[in-house]
Amino acid sequence: MASPNISFDTLPASIRKPGKYFEFNTKLAVRTLPANVQRMCIVAQGTAEGSQPTLTPVEVFSDEEARTLFGTGSLAHLMVRAAITANPYLRLTVVTVPGDAAGVAATGTVTLTGTSAGIGVVNLTIGAQLLQVAAALGDTAAAVADALAAKVNANRTLPVTAAAANGVVTLTARNKGETGNGITLACSLAVNGLAMELSAMAGGAVDPDIAPGLTAVFADGHDIIAVPYSGQAQLTALRSHLDAVSHALEQRGAIGVYAHTGTLAQATTLAGQINSGRITCALLPGTASPAWVVAAAYAAVIAGEEDPARPLNTLALPPVAVPPVPKRLSRMEQESALYNGVTPLEVGPGEVVQIVRAITTYTRDPQGIEDIALLDLTTIRTLDYVRTACRERISLRFPREKLTTRTAAKVRSELIDVLYKLEELEIVEEVKANLPALIVERDSQDPNRLDAAIPADVVNGLHVFAGRIDLLL
Template sequence: MPISFANIPANIKVPLYWVEVDPSMAGLPTINLRALLVGVATADAEAPMDIARPIGSQAQADLAFGQGSELARMFKAFFANNFANEVWGLPLAEPAAAAAATGTIGITDAPTAAGTIHLYISGEHIPINIATTDTTGDIAAAIADAINAQVDLPVTAAVSAVGGSDVDLTSTFKSINANDISVMLNYFGSRGGEQTPPGLGITLPATGFLTAGTGTPVFDNAIMNLGEEPFEYVAMPYTDSNSLFDWDQEYGFTDMGRWGWQRQLFGHIFSAKRGTYADLLTFGDALNSPVESIMAFEVASPSPSYEWAAAYAAKAQRALINDPARPLQALTLNDIKAADVHQRFDFVELNSLASTGLAIQKIGGDNQPMIAREQTTYQVNLYGQPDDAYELVTTLATLAKLLRNQKHAVTSKYPRHKLANDGTKFGAGQAIVTPGIIKGELIAQYQQDMYNGLVEDLSNFKRYLLVERDPNDPNRVNVLYPPDLINQLRIFAVLAQFRLQYDRGVDTQMIGPTQPPFNAASGA
C-alpha cells in the first residue's frame, strides 16, 4: 500500500467508505506577535505583581496597575500609537526601600492681570485660570486642585501648608524612573498662545524634573513567570546595566535565550534613554546586544523615557507585523513631545549616536518625533571587532519571519515521515522524504519569501543551500540555510553634476538619436 495513511487501519474489513483528513498541505503560518509593556505599578494596584496579563483598554490598565503608575502611563503612550495589535502588561512591584520622586512649585508673586498658567507635567497640559484678585495661596491651591483632578497624571499635589504658596509634588510610583517626570511652563510658547500671566511669580523644580526617586525593579520573578509565552515586542524602560543584562539574557542567543536553538521564541526589546549628547555617546559605547534597541532623545523633551519606550515598541509592533523587512523610519511617535527647536540633536549628533549603537529620532513636519533609524546596540563581534550583522531591528525581524515560515512548512508537511537517501525508489504517496525533497521544499519556500519581499538572489541561495543526512545519525537531516535578506532604502545619495550649457561640439554621444550632430564648420 504505497499511500501512507495516518489513521485508517491497513487491515480494515468493514465496508465501504472511510476518509481521513490531512491538513498538511493547506495551512499557512500564523502567529500572534504580542507586545509586552514592563513597568512599575502603584502599591494599590489590582493586578498581582510579576505576572503578565492582557490589556485591551486604558481603563483596564488603570485598574490593573494603578492610575498614574509608570505602567499605566506606558499604556497611554502605547494606545496612542497602536490601537490594533495585542498587548500585555507585566507589573513590577515598587523596589524595596524605594523612594518617590518629589518637587515643588512655588508662587512668589500674585499676578497683575488675569490669565492662564499653562503648566505641563510629564508632557500633559494642565491649564489653571487665575484672576487678579487671587492671592499666592489661592493660586497654589488652584494648581494643586487642577493637578489632582487629572487622576491619570504620574504625580499627586498638596499645598505645603494651609494658605501656603508652595505646591509639593510627589510621584505616584516609586522608582528611579520617577525622576524622569518633567515640570515646565508654556511648552508651545507665545506663538501657541501660552505665556505666564503678567506679574505672576512662579518657580519650578530647579532641574525641570522631579528628583530623589530611587529604586530599580528586580526582574528575576517577572522574567521567570513569562515561561514560554511568546512576546515579540517588549517595551522595557530601565536602561541600567543590570536590567539590560537580564533582558538580554532572556531574549538573546544563549542556549536558554529566546533566540537560542532550544526555545526559538525570538523577539525584541525596546527602550529609551534621555541624556546629553556626550552622556549618550558614553552610554551607547558600553552596549552590545542584537536584541535591544534604545531610542536616544534630548534632555529637554517633556515626555518621560518610559512613554518614549512604549511609543517606540507600539509603532515597531504595528509596522513589523505588516512587513518585518520595511524600515521604521518616518513613523511618528504620537503624543510624545519633542524638545524645543534649539535643544534638539543636530545632524552630526544624530549620526554619531546611531554609530554608537543607539536608535535615533528626528522631528517631523507635525512637530512630533518620528523614528529615524531603528538601530540596535550591537556593535562588535565576540572578539571586539566592529560588526554590523545585527545593527538594525529589521534584520532579526526578517530572519524570525523566515524561520517561522520554514518551521511551519517542515512541521506541517513532514510531521511523521520516513527518511531515505536520494535515488530511493518508493511508491507515490509514501510518507518518505529525502534530502533532495527537503531541498526542493526549502527552495520553494524561499521563492515564496522572495515574492513576499523578504529575501533576494534565488540563484545564489540555491548554490549555497546544503541539505544532507547526518553521517553519524541516520535519522537526522542537517541543513545549511543561507538566505540573502532583503535590504532597505535608507540613504539616497545624489551627485548633482550641473552644467550651465552642454558642449555639443565635443561630446556627440550625449545627443539624442533623432538630433543630428552639431557641425561646427557650418554652424548648423
C-alpha cells in the same frame, strides 16, 4: 504501510474486508507563509491602587482598563496609554513588577510667594501636560498652591501626586525609582504680586528588578518587549531574557525596546554596554515626554509593521512631545547615534516626532571588532520570521515522518518552496543563486536527526541614495 510512495495515518495495511476507504490528509493544505502578527509586552511598575496582581500578565485593550488594572498614572498605565495612542490595533500584554524595597520616589517642588494684586493664570507643565489655575485679586500664595495641588491630583494621566503646604506644592512620583527623575517640570505665571520658583524632579533612586516580570512572560511568545527603564542592570536583564527566549531551542524570537531623553553621549555609552542585536534604543533629547512614553510609542509603531524587512524610516510617534529646536539632534549627531547603536528620532513635517532609522545597540562582535551584521532592526526581525516560516512548514509536512534518503530530498524541496515564497514577498533575495548552499543531510552522530543549512540573503532597506549630477554646457 504497503505503498512505497503513499503513507496512511488511519488506514492499516492489514485490511481484508472489501471496501473503498478514504482518509483525509491535511498536512499539505497550507502552502502559504505564516502570518506575522506582532505581540507586544510592557514590563513596568503599577501602584497599590491597581487591581492586577504583580508578576501576573494580562491583556490590555484600553487606557481606562490600564488605569484600573495598574493604578492611575503608574508607569504601566501611562505606557499603555502611549502605546495605544501610537497603534490603536495593538495586541498588548502587560506584566507589572513590584518596586524595590529600597526604592525612593523622586520629588519636585513649586514654591509660590506673595499675594495676587490682579487677575491671572498660573501654568504648570508636568511632562507634556499643561495644567492651569486662575488667580483672583487678593489670592494668597497658599490658596493658589492649594488650587494647583488639587488640579494635579484631579488629573488621571499624570505620573505624580501633589501636596500643598504654606504655598509650596510638593510633587511626588507615583512610582519609586530613578525613572521618576526623568519627569520634566516647567512653570510660568503672569500675576502681579505672585512669584514662583521651581525645583526639578530629583532624588528618585533604585529602579526595580525586571527579571521576575520577564520570567512571568517567558513562555508567552511576545515579539516586542518595552521597558520604561534605562539602567544598565534592567537592560542587561532584558538582554538575557531575549537571548533565552530567542535561543535555537526556544525559538520565540523577540526584540526589546527602551528610550533615552538625555544626551547623545549618555545614550551611546549605555548602548555600548548593552551591545545587543535584539535591543533598540530611541533617542530624543529635550522632549517633555518621559522616556517611558517614547519607548512605548516606539515599540507600538514597530509592532504595527508586520513586514519584517520593511524599514521604519519616517514613521511617526503621535504621543511624543516635540523637543525645542535647540535640543534637536543635528545631522552629524544623528550620524553619530547611528554609528553607536542608537536610533535617533527627529521632528518631521507638521512638527511630528518620527523615526530616522531603526537600528539595534549591536555594534561589535564578541572579539570587539566593529560588526554591521545586525545593524538594522529589520535584519533580526527578518531572520526570526524566516526561522518561523521554515519551522512551521517542516512541522506541517512531516509530523510523523520516517527518516530515509527520500526524506532529506522532500525536506529540501519544502525549504526551497518556503524560500521562493519569501522572495516573492521581498523578505529574502537571490534564492536561486544560493540554492547550492541549501544542504539537508543526515546527522553523523544521531541516526534520528536531519540537519539543514539554509541560506537567507535578507532584503536590506533602502536607506541611502547617492547620485551625481553632471553639468553639461
